[in-house]
Amino acid sequence: MLLRLVKKLHTYAGLLTFLNLAVYGVVGLSIPLLRQSQTAPPVITYRNFAVPPNLTDRQVAEQICSLLHLSLATPVNQAAIQHDAANNLFLDFWHANGRDQVTVLEKEGRLRIETTRNNIGLYLYTLHETTAAFHSGDWRMQLWADYNEFAMWCLLAMIASGFAMFLASRARSRLAQISLATGCCLFAGLYFWTR
Amino acid sequence: MSMYQKLRGLHLATALFSLVFLLAYGISAVELAHRKWFTHPEQSTVQTRKLAPGITDARVLASEWRGELESIENSPGVLKFRVTTSLGTKHEVAYSIATGETTVKTTTISFLTTLAWIHVSHGIWAFAAALVSLALLTLGATGIYLWFHNHNERWIGGALMAAEVVITAALIISMRGG
Numbered sequence: 001m002l003l004r005l006v007k008k009l010h011t012y013a014g015l016l017t018f019l020n021l022a023v024y025g026v027v028g029l030s031i032p033l034l035r036q037s038q039t040a041p042p043v044i045t046y047r048n049f050a051v052p053p054n055l056t057d058r059q060v061a062e063q064i065c066s067l068l069h070l071s072l073a074t075p076v077n078q079a080a081i082q083h084d085a086a087n088n089l090f091l092d093f094w095h096a097n098g099r100d101q102v103t104v105l106e107k108e109g110r111l112r113i114e115t116t117r118n119n120i121g122l123y124l125y126t127l128h129e130t131t132a133a134f135h136s137g138d139w140r141m142q143l144w145a146d147y148n149e150f151a152m153w154c155l156l157a158m159i160a161s162g163f164a165m166f167l168a169s170r171a172r173s174r175l176a177q178i179s180l181a182t183g184c185c186l187f188a189g190l191y192f193w194t195r
Numbered sequence: 196m197s198m199y200q201k202l203r204g205l206h207l208a209t210a211l212f213s214l215v216f217l218l219a220y221g222i223s224a225v226e227l228a229h230r231k232w233f234t235h236p237e238q239s240t241v242q243t244r245k246l247a248p249g250i251t252d253a254r255v256l257a258s259e260w261r262g263e264l265e266s267i268e269n270s271p272g273v274l275k276f277r278v279t280t281s282l283g284t285k286h287e288v289a290y291s292i293a294t295g296e297t298t299v300k301t302t303t304i305s306f307l308t309t310l311a312w313i314h315v316s317h318g319i320w321a322f323a324a325a326l327v328s329l330a331l332l333t334l335g336a337t338g339i340y341l342w343f344h345n346h347n348e349r350w351i352g353g354a355l356m357a358a359e360v361v362i363t364a365a366l367i368i369s370m371r372g373g
Contacts, residue, residue, distance in 0.1 A: 029325050123371060194282050
């Protein structure tokens with residue numbers, strides 16, 4: 001009875017988080033490639049924008065975020081609000097799709113926008129590390145973050161339940177024992193070799 | 196041996212082979228996501244050694260330690276650099292060019308922080324991550340087959356999985372658009 005319950009937990013934890021775990025797998029596979037890959041060179045554009053009077057830098061930043069549809073960069077981080085050498089307001093928005101660096105050229109009435117877009121690998125990498133500790137102003141990212149947190153805990157539950165099922169019903173399997181021993185030895189070997 | 200038995204054997208063998216790795220990644224994922232939940236103590240020891248004097252290239256000296264050479268500082272008469280291993284152990288070296296007297300401060304990190312270093316995959320651990328990721332994808336694929344083979348849970352399981360895939364795929368695609 002308990003074993004059936006554990007098996008159900010294991011099965012449903014996997015079914016409920018299938019795509020999240022697939023994202024983890026794809027990201028892990030692409031790590032060696034990601035390190036060598038380069039994002040596309042930044043694209044610079046200009047856009048007319050008159051800064052309304054009597055707004056704080058933060059309020060300007062939030063208006064620009066909304067104008068440029070950068071909801072994934074909200075809430076605006078304090079570190080994003082800077083000034084350049086000419087004392088122009090400089091906004092450094094980081095988000096899952098890359099980076100948008102905006103220089104507010106108030107006297108000219110326009111924005112200089114330098115956009116660097118993450119490739120799909122870096123995008124998925126960002127998604128895989130986004131969990132409930134992250135508070136986004138975009139409901140989609142917050143929903144993803146909360147569900148990704150759930151997937152992380154489901155993975156741990158599957159490890160525990162899977163091992164319990166092995167001990168309860170397959171502990172004598174020679175293949176299982178050899179697999180476990182090989183994995184443990186490989187981990188230990190790598191650990192002691194690299195520490 | 197039927198297909199079901201073969202894939203069940205593959206699922207079991209793959210899971211057990213990658214068990215310790217998956218546990219390391221899973222626990223470190225919690226640590227990385229919730230750093231405030233844990234303390235991160237470090238321990239340092241200082242040793243003095245005598246190396247051959249007159250060496251002015253930190254790269255020559257750094258070969259004494261395994262790891263990545265970082266942060267070279269060339270002051271008059273003293274060469275300072277840091278070597279960091281794949282698991283986060285740091286060796287901060289101060290070498291007197293004239294005498295060869297060397298002070299080495301070695302800082303080791305906690306077990307949880309070590310797991311976090313494994314997770315972010317420096318050096319050979321990046322290839323271990325790729326191997327374990329392949330295992331994870333194999334577990335997913337074989338797991339789906341094994342679940343589907345169970346007639347009792349096909350409908351409810353299918354409905355749950357379909358809902359999850361549709362919602363998360365929609366989120367991924369939608370956010371990619373900005």
